[in-house]
Amino acid sequence: MVKNEYYILNILRGLGALFVIFYHFFVFFFEHQSFSAGLFNMEGVELARPFYLDIVDTLPFDIGHLGVAFFFLISGFLILPSLERYGSFKDFLKHKIFRLWPTYAVCFASGLLFVYGFFTLQEWEFPYTVGHVLSYFFWVRDLAHYPYIDGAVWTLEIQIKFYLLSALIWQFGKKNFLEKMCAVTLGLSLLTYALYSFTTGEDLWWGYLVFLARKNLKYYMLILLGTVLYAYYKKTLSLQRSFLLGVLLLGAFLSPLFYTPDVLKIHSYLIGFVVFSYFILFDKKSLQGQRKNNKFLGWASNISYPLYVGHVLPGYMMMYFMISQGINVFWGIGLALVYAFIMAEIVHTQVEKKFLTFFKQSKTTVA
DSSP states (O other): OOOGGGHHHHHHHHHHHHHHHHIIIIIIHHHTHHHHHHTTTOOOOOOOOOTTHHHHHHSSSOHHHHHHHHHHHHHHHHHHHHHHHHOSHHHHHHHHHHHHHHHHHHHHHHHHHHHHHHHHHTTOOOSOOHHHHHHHHTTOTTTTTOOOSOTTTHHHHHHHHHHHHHHHHHHTOSTTHHHHHHHHHHHHHHHHHHHHHHHTTOOOTTHHHHHHHHHHHHHHHHHHHHHHHHHHHTTSSOHHHHHHHHHHHHHHHHSTTSOOOOHHHHHHHHHHHHHHHHHHHHOHHHHTTOSOOOHHHHHHHHTHHHHHHHSHHHHHHHHHHHHHTTOOHHHHHHHHHHHHHHHHHHHIIIIIHHHHHHHHHHHHHHO
């Protein structure tokens, strides 16, 4: 969990989770129906366009990706203290496994149960193969080039690889770790861009891996911006060096080195970075927890991980079930929201916290 010293990170984490769940249930489901239904290998359904989408579409950013920006920046901000705390490659990876996998596995499995129940009621064949499901359970879905089952966890696939790369570089020398991470990431980005240019128009078996590498490395730039802000906040990096690394990373993030998403996504990440930077650089009281605590956002932060990884599959199934019964989809959304928050609270207290406690106890025993 985030220390009280970084109180504002809790607020941004909670907001990020709320932004994402709002986006998936109230925006994405309506505007990208073919993709939403495609998660279950189903045909999209015709839905009336809600009135509020006209307002959402006028915003100069994408609210879901604004939440994602906060998640990536927080991950980057906390990677150094995590590496410093757990030290060895083995202990760091064990911490990440205990921190992330049990909660993810329970949430994903419960989502699959909803899919199985809905398809059984419809007397349809379960839409996923064993290999497809296992690739999701062990975070290799993108490497195996399987289609999405749950569209919410693509960020987790990227973060897992970032953690592995960080732990490897940390083991090769802790001195100037951040500079090494930036140099390796920028070097790999240049290499993959060269390979991408070479494979353009060619049907090569490894072309997809190049595309995947470019996608991951793009978001590594955003994560590392969070790490630069942490190093500057802790005064382990000078203002000049922080500014130089920040300009390099942000410039690379926006450059043709990577595939270019739509403008709204770019705006979302830039706004997220500006907001995050403001609190780190100019509002130390909020960062250090000297503001009045917001209980709801604090709670949303505590349950943010299971809320994030566990809402799409069961939520969308409830919505499709209501539609199949001729009931207004917003009843399904309401039911999905109630389920998501109750599920997240239970998984947080009964799985997430208990596995973290078990890891800490086992580490103490070994020591």
